[in-house]
Amino acid sequence: GESVGLHLPTLSVQEGDNSIINCAYSNSASDYFIWYKQESGKGPQFIIDIRSNMDKRQGQRVTVLLNKTVKHLSLQIAATQPGDSAVYFCAEIGAGGTSYGKLTFGQGTILTVHP
Amino acid sequence: GAGVSQSPSNKVTEKGKDVELRCDPISGHTALYWYRQSLGQGLEFLIYFQGNSAPDKSGLPSDRFSAERTGGSVSTLTIQRTQQEDSAVYLCASSLSGAGQGRDQPQHFGDGTRLSIL
Numbered sequence: 001g002e003s004v005g006l007h008l009p010t011l012s013v014q015e016g017d018n019s020i021i022n023c024a025y026s027n028s029a030s031d032y033f034i035w036y037k038q039e040s041g042k043g044p045q046f047i048i049d050i051r052s053n054m055d056k057r058q059g060q061r062v063t064v065l066l067n068k069t070v071k072h073l074s075l076q077i078a079a080t081q082p083g084d085s086a087v088y089f090c091a092e093i094g095a096g097g098t099s100y101g102k103l104t105f106g107q108g109t110i111l112t113v114h115p
Numbered sequence: 116g117a118g119v120s121q122s123p124s125n126k127v128t129e130k131g132k133d134v135e136l137r138c139d140p141i142s143g144h145t146a147l148y149w150y151r152q153s154l155g156q157g158l159e160f161l162i163y164f165q166g167n168s169a170p171d172k173s174g175l176p177s178d179r180f181s182a183e184r185t186g187g188s189v190s191t192l193t194i195q196r197t198q199q200e201d202s203a204v205y206l207c208a209s210s211l212s213g214a215g216q217g218r219d220q221p222q223h224f225g226d227g228t229r230l231s232i233l
Contacts, residue, residue, distance in 0.1 A: 102148075
């Protein structure tokens with residue numbers, strides 16, 4: 001079936017470096033994407049979203065890039081901090097003509113930031 | 116409250132018992148979702164509510180699972196005759212509107228109920 005997946009299950013960076021987390025999706029009908037951050041013992045926390053009519057969106061220290069040609073999504077975190085250490089999930093909405101906001105999640109990438 | 120609230124935060128019960136999990140969505144959010152997350156895994160969709168109705172129950176794993184929502188607000192997920200494979204974190208999310216043009220709304224999650232079946 002359709003799925004949203006991540007290229008790298010783990011990513012380790014030094015504090016202050018930029019981080020890039022990647023996500024591949026298989027359904028070209030997907031039209032809305034969200035990145036979530038999940039810390040241990042917590043629920044997923046909304047980071048940033050992007051619609052398919054955009055290829056880039058920026059937030060505070062984060063940027064999401066969408067390449068519809070290759071069905072690839074990435075999350076860039078600038079000046080990564082130890083507090084950014086968490087599991088990051090990409091999620092897709094609207095696949096296959098779904099008329100409501102059912103999310104399909106990838107498996108997650110563990111980001112570890114070393115001081 | 117300011118965010119999605121779930122209770123209890125942890126639940127340990129014996130196999131065969133029934134459990135009820137509660138979700139208080141963000142005030143004013145008409146769409147409510149239940150997901151399940153097994154250890155180290157992504158989230159698995161269970162059920163979607165728009166108001167008090169559940170247009171999509173397709174993610175419920177078996178007929179032991181049911182959910183209801185009253186007053187367009189609080190939702191309860193019930194698992195009957197629990198099995199060990201039901202052990203997981205059950206997460207609830209809400210959004211302003213889930214359907215039609217409003218479906219592209221960020222879902223905001225609670226911290227979940229960690230269910231352990233002995």
